[in-house]
Amino acid sequence: MAEKLNSMRILEQHKIPYEVLAYPDTVHDAQEVAEILGVPDFMVYKTLVVQSENPTQPKPYLVMIASENKLDLKKMALAAGVKKVRMAAHKDAEAMTGLKVGGISALALMQKGWQVYLDQPASQLQHIVMSAGQRGTQLRVPVVPLVNLLRVRLAEISIPNEDDESGDE
Secondary structure: OOOOOHHHHHHHHOOOOOEEEEOOOOOOOHHHHHHHHOOOHHHEEEEEEEEEOOOOOOOOEEEEEEOOEEEOHHHHHHHHOOOOEEEOOHHHHHHHHOOOOOOOOOOOOHHHOOOEEEEHHHHHOOEEEEEEEEOOEEEEEEHHHHHHHHOOEEEOOEEEOOOOOOOOO
């Protein structure tokens, strides 16, 4: 097992049980991760960095959606109460978070105080699998304590990913 990450320390501090799931760190696609781990797509949540088009809202949002879905930018803007949002480019997401794409984790970024949005379907699940903050390591965590810890806003923000040629990493 990899060294203990901050995300794991945070969960332990708050007495939230978790399971560490390791996979090759060369895999960056959440659906591939689900396949390798033998976990259904709808349980593996990817974390996206989304920016408001409004210059008075410089802080990005962290958005967690199931690996099988894609973000609906209009629904996300509505949930955030802004006119328009856009996905951060990979290099921008990495610069803002200090984490590599494929390893971006809301848990690892708690100290930044960014608003976290979690796609509504997660509220129907007991557990979700999410990044631990490093490529190659996912955490299986219970949804309710996670929602409370991260103070996430639950919102309907995704749409089914129609094409198999998903453009995200």
